[in-house]
Amino acid sequence: MFEKATSKKIKIKLTKTRHLICQARINGSKAILLIDTGASNSCIAMSEKDHFKIKEKGDPFEASGAGKDKVKAILGHKCDLKLGRHAVGKHSFILLDMEHINATLAHENAKPIDGILGADFFKKKRAVIDYRNKTLNL
Numbered sequence: 001m002f003e004k005a006t007s008k009k010i011k012i013k014l015t016k017t018r019h020l021i022c023q024a025r026i027n028g029s030k031a032i033l034l035i036d037t038g039a040s041n042s043c044i045a046m047s048e049k050d051h052f053k054i055k056e057k058g059d060p061f062e063a064s065g066a067g068k069d070k071v072k073a074i075l076g077h078k079c080d081l082k083l084g085r086h087a088v089g090k091h092s093f094i095l096l097d098m099e100h101i102n103a104t105l106a107h108e109n110a111k112p113i114d115g116i117l118g119a120d121f122f123k124k125k126r127a128v129i130d131y132r133n134k135t136l137n138l
Helices: 099-107 119-125
Strands: 009-011 022-025 029-035 043-045 056-064 070-076 079-085 086-091 094-096 115-117 128-129 136-137
Touching: 009 022, 056 094, 086 119
Parallel strands: 029 115, 043 094
Antiparallel strands: 009 136, 022 029, 022 079, 043 115, 056 070, 070 094, 079 086, 128 136
16 A cells, blocks of 8 residues: 655745745744745845855856846755744755845835745645645645
8 A cells, every 4th residue: 555645734824915924944043934936946035144054055146036137146055944843854045135025025014034935945845835724735
């Protein structure tokens, strides 16, 4: 008989700006991550690099976002990632300036975020978002 794989259920929250977020730990430090299936890569704010003890890997490059401007970015080494109470293993993040995102959230009286969980993560972990029960299932 086949053994049924156990899935991990991570609690997610809907913010007053109607964004989905989850609590995480990156290399042991607490983080708030925006869940963004439209973002091709997971990102961490460059300003939080030292806080999360993320080491750069490779050369800087230009990245595209939702806006028209390119932003400078650099790949971070794989980090220990924990979502909610569940260890999900190593995951790489792109380090980039997220001030414009947090400025927009502040304008809406919302709390800042430390980073974004993008499509690279959801594809790798075969994640499913359960909107009704507000869980991220891995």
